Amino acid sequence: MSINSRPRSEALYQEALQHIVGGVNSPSRSFKAVGGGAPVFMKRAEGAYFWDVDGNRYVDYLAAYGPIIAGHAHPHITEALTRAAANGTLYGTPTELEIELARKLKSSIPSLDKVRFVNSGTEAVMTTIRVARAYTGRNKIIKFAGCYHGHSDLVLVAAGSGPSTLGIPDSAGIPISIAQEVITVPFNDLDGLKLALERYGDDVAAVMVEPIVGNFGMVMPKPGFLEGLCRMTRDAGALVIYDEVISAFRFHYGSAQTFHEFADQAAIEPDLTALGKIIGGGLPIGAYGGRKTIMEQVAPLGPAYQAGTMAGNPASVATGIACLEVLEQPGVYEQMDALAARLTEGLEQSAERHGIPLTVNRIRGSFSTHFCSHPVTNYDEAQDTDGEQFAAFFRHMLDQGVCLAPSKYEAWFLTVAHTEEDIAFTLEAADRAFKVMA
Numbered sequence: 001m002s003i004n005s006r007p008r009s010e011a012l013y014q015e016a017l018q019h020i021v022g023g024v025n026s027p028s029r030s031f032k033a034v035g036g037g038a039p040v041f042m043k044r045a046e047g048a049y050f051w052d053v054d055g056n057r058y059v060d061y062l063a064a065y066g067p068i069i070a071g072h073a074h075p076h077i078t079e080a081l082t083r084a085a086a087n088g089t090l091y092g093t094p095t096e097l098e099i100e101l102a103r104k105l106k107s108s109i110p111s112l113d114k115v116r117f118v119n120s121g122t123e124a125v126m127t128t129i130r131v132a133r134a135y136t137g138r139n140k141i142i143k144f145a146g147c148y149h150g151h152s153d154l155v156l157v158a159a160g161s162g163p164s165t166l167g168i169p170d171s172a173g174i175p176i177s178i179a180q181e182v183i184t185v186p187f188n189d190l191d192g193l194k195l196a197l198e199r200y201g202d203d204v205a206a207v208m209v210e211p212i213v214g215n216f217g218m219v220m221p222k223p224g225f226l227e228g229l230c231r232m233t234r235d236a237g238a239l240v241i242y243d244e245v246i247s248a249f250r251f252h253y254g255s256a257q258t259f260h261e262f263a264d265q266a267a268i269e270p271d272l273t274a275l276g277k278i279i280g281g282g283l284p285i286g287a288y289g290g291r292k293t294i295m296e297q298v299a300p301l302g303p304a305y306q307a308g309t310m311a312g313n314p315a316s317v318a319t320g321i322a323c324l325e326v327l328e329q330p331g332v333y334e335q336m337d338a339l340a341a342r343l344t345e346g347l348e349q350s351a352e353r354h355g356i357p358l359t360v361n362r363i364r365g366s367f368s369t370h371f372c373s374h375p376v377t378n379y380d381e382a383q384d385t386d387g388e389q390f391a392a393f394f395r396h397m398l399d400q401g402v403c404l405a406p407s408k409y410e411a412w413f414l415t416v417a418h419t420e421e422d423i424a425f426t427l428e429a430a431d432r433a434f435k436v437m438a
């Protein structure tokens with residue numbers, strides 16, 4: 001199968017450019033990083049598939065950048081949404097369902113004594129920082145190069161190359177004074193963190209990290225990294241914040257902080273956690289939570305203000321509960337794991353056969369593909385990969401009906417809906433792509 005033209009997507013893109021800035025409502029949807037041109041306009045999605053406005057079908061590995069782990073239009077989630085909509089979409093009052101989702105999160109992530117629902121991962125992260133500052137009375141934040149934490153001012157700071165580089169803004173419109181409250185350290189580099197804490201420790205409110213990285217490929221913390229991070233951060237009197245917007249419920253029924261591959265769970269527990277994506281089952285949501293004494297900083301109990309007209313809306317909460325119910329079923333993670341293993345083994349063999357250097361980082365049902373021959377354990381290594389090769393691969397796959405994220409840094413996500421046939425179809429497409437690229 002080959003899809004070499006998408007006239008309707010082209011036409012809609014020209015139209016969108018007239019009305020929507022850049023034609024897209026999130027820059028990651030544009031094809032800028034893969035050579036430009038019209039992104040594909042999708043019309044419908046079901047299970048593991050998209051259909052575009054020209055009638056072409058695609059196997060989807062984007063999963064909407066994470067949330068669609070149950071597959072598109074899962075009947076259980078659709079039913080929950082329909083029921084919620086029929087009961088009214090927004091109340092501005094508390095509801096019982098919010099308690100149920102909070103209970104579900106708490107029972108699988110023990111570091112959450114109390115939670116609060118918001119509308120996006122960005123909001124969740126932004127608020128954890130405010131709460132950490134309120135609790136510690138300090139201002140600075142340490143983050144890790146290449147970890148993305150949403151688009152609020154403080155975390156949208158360029159990845160400095162060396163340890164303890166003071167941040168420069170990654171976006172226009174962010175005052176340098178704000179960026180200077182952020183210190184960036186390479187991921188997996190405890191020496192770098194130590195240096196940063198020695199230099200700025202008394203002013204540091206929190207160390208923020210993706211405990212399993214999903215934003216410069218999928219990258220595991222090296223053994224001991226999270227333990228060391230938690231210990232050193234607490235010794236400095238700062239809080240540990242985990243951004244689990246991608247990682248929660250992605251690899252198992254729980255979060256990265258409860259992932260069984262980590263030996264000592266207590267030693268890697270954060271003080272605050274930011275959540276999003278999967279916990280809304282495909283509708284807008286975010287959440288943050290943590291230890292009771294810290295969360296009691298938040299209004300109406302404490303002096304740190306955070307609010308939201310849409311927060312905890314009944315539809316998102318209902319689809320979130322339904323999505324977690326799908327994930328609670330026995331065998332779902334094992335199935336995604338097994339399919340991803342087959343897919344990555346096939347990709348590696350195929351790339352090797354055609355002489356294309358490829359590094360694959362797989363963590364259970366998610367993985368990243370890096371066109372390079374070195375390991376990828378931090379942002380510098382992820383940057384030092386062949387973007388043109390990735391762009392060519394991306395386009396060859398798209399033209400054969402396989403949809404990946406249009407960026408060399410994004411992951412492939414398996415869903416509950418993917419099948420063996422989808423994997424075989426994808427591997428055949430990849431083999432043809434590598435052959436042309438070789």
Ligand code: PMP
Pocket residue numbers: 065119120121122123125148149150151210214215243244245246276277286
């Ligand atoms: N944190 C992480 C780890 C993310 O990957 C993202 C989004 N990709 C965010 C925060 C921001 O979430 P949202 O796009 O829902 O604001």
